[in-house]
Amino acid sequence: MRSMANHAGKQRGCPPAARFYTPDMVTTPKTARAAEVRAALAELADPAVAVSAARYFKTGPGQYGEGDVFVGVRVPVVRTVVRRFRGLPLDEIDALLDDAEHEHRAAGVMLLVAAYRGSPAEVVEHYVAAVRRGRVNNWDLVDASSEFILGPWLLDRDRGLLRELAASTSLWERRVAVLATFEFIRHGDASTTLELAEMLLGDREDLMQKAVGWMLREAGKRVSPDVLLGFLDAHAAAMPRTMLSYATEHLDAEVRARYRAMR
Secondary structure (H helix, E strand, C coil), rough: CCHHHHHHHHCCCCHHHHHHHCCCCCCCCCCHHHHHHHHHHHHHHHHHHHHHHHCCCCCCCHHHHHHCCCCCCCHHHHHHHHHCCCCHHHHHHHHHCCCCCCHHHHHHHHHHHHCCCCCHHHHHHHHHHHHCCCHHHHCHHCCCCCHHHHHHHHCCCCHHHHHHHHHHCCHHHHHHHHHHHHHHHHHHCCHHHHHHHCCCCCCCHHHHHHHHHHHHHHHHCCHHHHHHHHHHHHHHHHHHHHHHHHCCCCCCCHHHHHHHHCC
């Protein structure tokens, strides 16, 4: 998942200046409405960017993003809009998440992430509901939200929800489950990552194979190399090639070749 991981990293990161905002940039939460967010995004839309994004996110017939609609606002620009509307009521965020336009939904998940610290239980409720009704429905939307909402919420709670999502027929629900474990990995816990990875060994979706391989690789880097190697010893022969490739990407060449030869 090199290209996807790098892209997701760029989405999460922003230069120090972009993090700074002043009170006059913030809309009063009690009066802010989803329509104002839509209008702000529309003012910044670029048709050429919309065409490029539609290709990048595979919106053609039969592709994973089939039917998704872009207005043409790049992620860093969406973030500048989101900073103006932090504190938007949760029902207004729901309205954004139910929009057809991708950037509206992107703003919605970013606003939920921003709201998590102040109202974690309520945000989780709204987020899971949005996931289940199919509104967190592209990899960038999942990757910008799951680990920052479900990850911290489930860090010290029962993780049955993730097992339930991992068993879903929905690609995006399964990806939400796997990406949530990134937060656990950061805290030295790879147990749920390994559990879900074993569940998903037979997943045929390229985006899932990349996600699982990515999280396994991160577990090896951030928790212990032995965590990854132990999983590979047990499952490399059964892992899809893409998953195995991503999981072994940073291993020494000889070790990497040995595991890939088991396939």
